[in-house]
Amino acid sequence: MENTQAKPKKIVSYAKYGYIFIAPFFIVYAFFMLYPLINTFILSFKGNGSHLDEWVGFQNFQYLLFGGESRNARALQSSYWSSWGNTLLLWVGNFIIQLVLSLLLAVWFSDVRIKLKGSGFFKVAFYLPNIITAASVAGMFALLFANNKYGAVNSLLLDWGWIEDAFPFLNGAWSSRILVMIIQSWMWFGNTTLLLMSGIFGIDPSIYEAASIDGSSGANTFFHITMPILKPIFLYVFITSMIGGLQMFDIPYLFHEGNSLNNSLKTQAVLIYTNFHQTPANYGYSAAASVLLFIVTAALGMFIYRFNTDNTAPVKKKKHTTEGK
Amino acid sequence: MKKKILAAVVAMASVLSLVGCGEKNTSSTSEPAASNGSDTSTTATDLKDDDDTLSILTWSSNGDLAKMIKMFCADKGISEDKVKFVACGESGEQGREAIAQYLKGDGDADLIICDADWVRIYANDDTLTLPMSELGITKDQYPDSYAYTSEGASNKDGVLKAPTFQATPGAFVYRSDLAEQYLGVKTPAEMTEKIKDWDTFLETAKTVAEKSENKCALQCTEGGLWQVWQCSRTQPWVVDNKLQMDNAEDFMDYAKNLLDAKGLSTVGQWSDGWTPAMQDGTAMGEFLPTWALTGTEGSKLYEFGGTDYVGKFEVCDAPSKYFWGGSYIAAATKINTKKTAADFIKFYTQDYDSMKKYCETEGDFMNNKKVMDDVVAAKSHKNPILKDNQDQFAILNNHVSEIDLKPTEYDSKIKGYWNDAVQLYLGLKTDVSDWGSTKEDAINWFKDQIAKDYPDLEVE
Numbered sequence: 115m116e117n118t119q120a121k122p123k124k125i126v127s128y129a130k131y132g133y134i135f136i137a138p139f140f141i142v143y144a145f146f147m148l149y150p151l152i153n154t155f156i157l158s159f160k161g162n163g164s165h166l167d168e169w170v171g172f173q174n175f176q177y178l179l180f181g182g183e184s185r186n187a188r189a190l191q192s193s194y195w196s197s198w199g200n201t202l203l204l205w206v207g208n209f210i211i212q213l214v215l216s217l218l219l220a221v222w223f224s225d226v227r228i229k230l231k232g233s234g235f236f237k238v239a240f241y242l243p244n245i246i247t248a249a250s251v252a253g254m255f256a257l258l259f260a261n262n263k264y265g266a267v268n269s270l271l272l273d274w275g276w277i278e279d280a281f282p283f284l285n286g287a288w289s290s291r292i293l294v295m296i297i298q299s300w301m302w303f304g305n306t307t308l309l310l311m312s313g314i315f316g317i318d319p320s321i322y323e324a325a326s327i328d329g330s331s332g333a334n335t336f337f338h339i340t341m342p343i344l345k346p347i348f349l350y351v352f353i354t355s356m357i358g359g360l361q362m363f364d365i366p367y368l369f370h371e372g373n374s375l376n377n378s379l380k381t382q383a384v385l386i387y388t389n390f391h392q393t394p395a396n397y398g399y400s401a402a403a404s405v406l407l408f409i410v411t412a413a414l415g416m417f418i419y420r421f422n423t424d425n426t427a428p429v430k431k432k433k434h435t436t437e438g439k
Numbered sequence: 440m441k442k443k444i445l446a447a448v449v450a451m452a453s454v455l456s457l458v459g460c461g462e463k464n465t466s467s468t469s470e471p472a473a474s475n476g477s478d479t480s481t482t483a484t485d486l487k488d489d490d491d492t493l494s495i496l497t498w499s500s501n502g503d504l505a506k507m508i509k510m511f512c513a514d515k516g517i518s519e520d521k522v523k524f525v526a527c528g529e530s531g532e533q534g535r536e537a538i539a540q541y542l543k544g545d546g547d548a549d550l551i552i553c554d555a556d557w558v559r560i561y562a563n564d565d566t567l568t569l570p571m572s573e574l575g576i577t578k579d580q581y582p583d584s585y586a587y588t589s590e591g592a593s594n595k596d597g598v599l600k601a602p603t604f605q606a607t608p609g610a611f612v613y614r615s616d617l618a619e620q621y622l623g624v625k626t627p628a629e630m631t632e633k634i635k636d637w638d639t640f641l642e643t644a645k646t647v648a649e650k651s652e653n654k655c656a657l658q659c660t661e662g663g664l665w666q667v668w669q670c671s672r673t674q675p676w677v678v679d680n681k682l683q684m685d686n687a688e689d690f691m692d693y694a695k696n697l698l699d700a701k702g703l704s705t706v707g708q709w710s711d712g713w714t715p716a717m718q719d720g721t722a723m724g725e726f727l728p729t730w731a732l733t734g735t736e737g738s739k740l741y742e743f744g745g746t747d748y749v750g751k752f753e754v755c756d757a758p759s760k761y762f763w764g765g766s767y768i769a770a771a772t773k774i775n776t777k778k779t780a781a782d783f784i785k786f787y788t789q790d791y792d793s794m795k796k797y798c799e800t801e802g803d804f805m806n807n808k809k810v811m812d813d814v815v816a817a818k819s820h821k822n823p824i825l826k827d828n829q830d831q832f833a834i835l836n837n838h839v840s841e842i843d844l845k846p847t848e849y850d851s852k853i854k855g856y857w858n859d860a861v862q863l864y865l866g867l868k869t870d871v872s873d874w875g876s877t878k879e880d881a882i883n884w885f886k887d888q889i890a891k892d893y894p895d896l897e898v899e
Contacts, residue, residue, distance in 0.1 A: 163895040185898050189887035261867075262705065262712035263721075280705070285868040372662075372709045373532055374855045378869065391536050392892055393560050393848075399894075 154408075157401035163394045174402035190399065194385065200291070201381040204366065205359030207295035208302070212355070215303045220310035221336060227326070237311075240304035248301075252368035255297055259283035261371055284371045287378035294379055297365050302358075306351055313347030314340060353418040357411055363387065382407050486575060486778040490549075492523050493779045496541060496771070497552035498534035499526035502737045503730070503766065504552060506801055507604075511786055514793060517779070523547070531764075535560065535851060542567060548771040549780050553601055555765040555844075556851035558591055562600035563848055568769040571599040574781040580789055583808045587844040591767055601769035604787035604794070605729065606806045607762045608839040609667065612732065612740060613724030614717070615753040615826045621650040621723070627755040627834065637693060640758050644702025647723060653701045659722035661694055661865065662708030662858050667726050668693075669854070670761035675845035676853050681897045682889055684882075687857065691864050691878055698865050705867055708858075717743045728763035732831045733802035734822040744824040752824060754831045760838040804835055811836050852892060860885035 158175070161168040176182065181191030219240065223233045230236075243251070258266045263280035271277045283289045317340065325335050341348075363383035370376040375384065382403065389400035497504050505524060512519045525546070528537030531554040538561075542548055551568065553561050561568050571577065578599050581589065585606045592602045611634060618624040622633060622643065634640045634657075644657035658664055672685045697703040706716040716722045731739035732754065743752060768784055770777075786793050794805040798814055802822070805811060814820055815836050821828035862868040864881035876884065890898040 163893060165895075184890075185886065186890040186894050186896070189891035189898075190894075192887065193891050257711065260711055261707060262710060262716070264712040264715045282705075282867060285862070287869040371711075372707050373530075374859050377859075389892075392852075393536055393539065393557070394895075396892070396894065 154401045154404050157397045158405045160398050160401075162396040162398040166395065166397055170398065174398040175406070178399065178402055178406065193380070194403065196377075197380045197382055197385040200366075200379060201360060201362065201383075203291060204294055204298070204362060204379070204381060205356065207291070208298035209352075209355055209359065211295060212299040212303045212306055213351070215299065216306035216310055219303075219307045220314055221340065223307075224311050224314040225332075227332075237304075237308060240307050242304070243301045244304055246301075248364035249368055251297060251301060252365050255293060256284060256369060256371060259289075259293060261285050284369065284376065290369065290376055290379055294365055294369055297369070298362070301365075302355070306355070309347060309351055310344065313344050317343050349418070353414060356414060360407060360411055360414075486781055488778045489775040490547065491776075492521055492547060493549050493776045493783065494523045494525050494547040495550045495552060495783075496525045496527050496538050496548055497766075498528045498531055498537070500530055501526075501534075501552060501766070503605075503801075503803065507787060507797070510793075510797060510800070511783055514786070515782065522779075522783075531556070532851060532855075539567065542771060542773070547775070549774045549776045550783065551601075551769045551771055553767045553769055554851070555591055555607070555762075555767065555846070556854060557848070558601055558767040558769070559595070559846045559848040559850070561769050562592075562594040562767075565772075567772060568600055569772050569774060571602065571770065571784075574770055574774075574777055574784065576602065576781060576784060580785075583810075584788070584806045585808065585839055585842070587762065587839075587842040588765070588806050590844045591765065591846055601767035602784060602788045603765055603767045603806050604797075604803075605765055606804050606811075606839055607728045607730060607765040608804065608835045608842060609726055609728035609757060609761045609763045610732065610754045610831065610834045611724050611757045612727050612743075612752055612754050614720070614748075614751055616751050617647075617651075617655060617720060617723045618753070621647045621655065627753050627829070630753065630755040634755070634758050637758050641693075641697060641700065641702065644697055645700045648701035651720075655720050656704040656722045657702045657724060658697065659704050659706055659716055659725040660708040660713065661703060661861055661867070663726040664694060664697070664703065665690060665854075665858060665861065666728075666763045667757050667759060667761040670842065670844075671759050672845065675847045677847045677849050677896065680895065682886065682899070688878070688882065691861055691881070694861055694865060695878075707867075714739075714742050714745070718745060718748050726757055726761070726763075728761075729804035729831075729835055730764065732822070732835075734824045735802055740822075740824050749824055750826050753826045753829055754834050756834060756837060760841050762839075762842050762844065804832065804839075808840070811839075849889075849893065849896070853889060856885055856888040859888075 159169060159171060160166060161170045162174070177187040177190050178194045179191070181188045219236075222228060223230055223236065260266075260268065261280065261282040261284050263269060263272055265280070265283070267283065268277075268280045272280065281289070283293060321339055321343075322335065325339055330338075361383050362381050366379035366381050367375065367384050367387065369379060375388070380388075386400050386403050386407070389396040389403070495504060495508070508522045508524060509519065511517070512522055525541070525548070527541045528534040534552075534554065535557040538551055538553075542551075551561060576599065578589065581602065584602075588603050588606055589599075592599055594600045611630075613630060615624075618630055622630075624630045624633060633643045640657070647655055647657045668686060668690045672687075674683050674685055676683060676685075694703065698705075704716055704722040706712040706721065717725060727739055733740065735741060740752065744750075768788070770780060770784075774780055787797065788794075788806060791807065791810060794807050795810045795814065797803060798805045798810055799820070802820070811832060815830070815832050818830065820830045820832055822831050825831065859868060860881045863876045863884060864878055869876075886898045889896060
């Protein structure tokens with residue numbers, strides 16, 4: 115310290131190199147993220163169709179949330195709320211299947227007593243569906259479950275005599291929703307399994323040893339040791355999956371037959387997309403729905419932040435950092 | 440200092456690597472002519488090319504244009520890389536929006552191929568397309584074109600915006616072996632008699648169902664059936680900003696009756712089951728237009744023929760006259776190769792010889808009465824997929840002059856929603872959770888979809 119104070123001219127400020135190095139990210143961020151984000155807010159107060167340049171105040175939000183006098187506004191409102199319903203249904207449905215499956219696999223693969231062989235292979239195998247492009251997955255399942263009797267599943271069921279006529283899996287509201295839930299779980303359970311496994315591996319093995327010495331059963335160990343300690347990871351999985359679920363787009367958008375979209379799979383993101391890609395475009399509705407989705411997502415983000423800052427943990431005040439100078 | 444320079448270089452490089460994407464076209468800065476369809480028609484001699492590449496915007500599955508470019512270049516002695524095929528979107532439906540997106544960028548754009556379902560969107564928008572008079576092309580140059588296509592080629596004020604090279608009348612294509620087995624029909628003329636109007640069509644469907652023990656439906660898809668009905672409308676879908684139902688509700692009843700009589704299969708148009716249904720006897724016939732009936736690879740008929748069914752199909756008149764689809768050629772406002780563009784349009788929409796040649800080589804139905812009358816009269820055209828190499832032009836040419844077209848800029852979206860609504864009513868689809876909507880529910884659903892997508896339209 116004394117040396118540097120003696121020769122102040124020799125101080126080289128490396129900070130500016132740091133700024134130069136991080137500048138590209140911020141420039142790109144400003145162009146491609148910040149500006150579109152701000153513009154979305156602006157657009158949400160502007161008109162639709164042939165009135166794209168007019169300011170309409172909160173009208174877009176009003177129509178989406180509460181409807182209005184005209185049939186146009188009422189129809190928009192009902193499609194908005196039904197797409198919320200679809201979003202939540204698809205997310206909850208896929209999350210339950212996904213979580214049960216992942217938890218089971220994570221516990222089995224990390225259990226020291228079972229010692230499953232080839233866990234490395236299985237980890238890769240479970241993760242693989244996540245690597246396939248959503249477009250291919252949707253296309254593959256659409257082929258398997260095609261509406262007519264030429265689809266693989268339909269022709270099997272017909273051959274076995276389980277059904278009389280071909281069942282329109284893709285066109286049916288519930289059948290298509292359940293299929294999307296299954297596809298989503300299939301694509302994401304590997305990811306969740308890995309997260310939960312790393313959480314379980316982080317638990318001190320001596321706790322498990324103590325439990326087994328005390329004669330705790332498998333189920334007992336799971337419910338009274340694994341689950342409570344796993345809670346933060348669990349919460350993380352829950353919230354990230356929820357945010358991902360709110361923005362679910364690819365599979366619901368792609369999973370249909372012919373040219374028209376499946377209305378019972380219309381999620382928030384699909385609604386935003388279709389309003390945006392409309393001629394003439396409904397930028398106002400699209401942007402307003404995006405803003406509302408942003409608010410919901412941000413609220414959930416705050417929620418996870420609150421949970422992450424653990425209130426129950428003992429508070430350590432690092433006094434020396436404030437008193438040092 | 441060295442470090443400073445190095446840091447700056449690295450920083451610049453990483454920024455530039457992201458900015459570097461995107462096609463730059465230095466030559467496309469020329470005048471974005473802003474004419475609003477005044478009659479200052481340009482004479483052909485004034486036209487010049489400011490750029491040496493003619494860029495034609497279309498969608499990637501448009502097989503016609505690739506062939507057209509090839510023939511045009513060969514005939515005019517132009518190198519093929521001077522006429523560029525720019526794919527915007529994959530299907531015609533995607534092209535509608537993708538082309539508008541492309542036009543907002545700075546890529547070279549001279550001509551635009553528009554599908555009949557949405558040509559009005561482009562023709563009505565003067566910021567997207569130029570009047571044809573700017574290229575020295577006027578309505579009086581089309582004495583031999585079919586009347587209905589001139590409606591599609593104009594904007595709402597009647598200004599010529601997008602002439603077309605093809606006419607797309609449709610016919611009923613059916614399996615001749617099944618027709619003989621179930622109906623005792625031996626020739627297309629006899630089959631025409633069996634489906635001469637919609638009541639007879641329904642009766643014939645009942646007979647086929649009965650004879651085949653409900654295994655064979657006369658008509659394959661609901662979408663195809665609607666395509667024919669759509670052309671019997673007395674007014675456009677939208678008049679004075681109001682949605683018009685016209686004959687749409689009658690169609691619902693008819694489709695329901697046909698389905699209940701087992702005269703309509705549940706296979707969807709454009710679904711993977713379409714072709715197998717036409718091959719394994721699930722359905723006997725389908726309504727298809729010119730472009731789907733060519734004997735060349737890529738057409739629907741070619742697909743139906745496959746390997747085992749070549750020579751088992753025949754074509755006869757539909758119960759009512761109709762057309763389906765068609766490509767129109769518009770000029771982008773930022774066109775900078777006017778001369779070549781005008782040549783291209785004239786080559787395919789006016790010139791007798793080149794249109795006849797294209798018709799003979801590619802089997803497309805050209806928008807030129809003289810060409811088509813001559814080709815039909817010469818009896819030279821043979822379709823390899825049809826029974827006894829039947830000439831489909833002879834059938835298609837019968838009623839093409841009577842077709843009328845009432846285009847609006849909403850047609851493509853409305854068609855999609857309408858078919859969904861009909862399928863809701865027929866129980867082939869569900870929207871919310873219950874199967875089998877009532878007719879009223881389905882119509883309400885349809886109106887709601889239109890109302891929410893088009894805030895400017897009045898929907899009662």
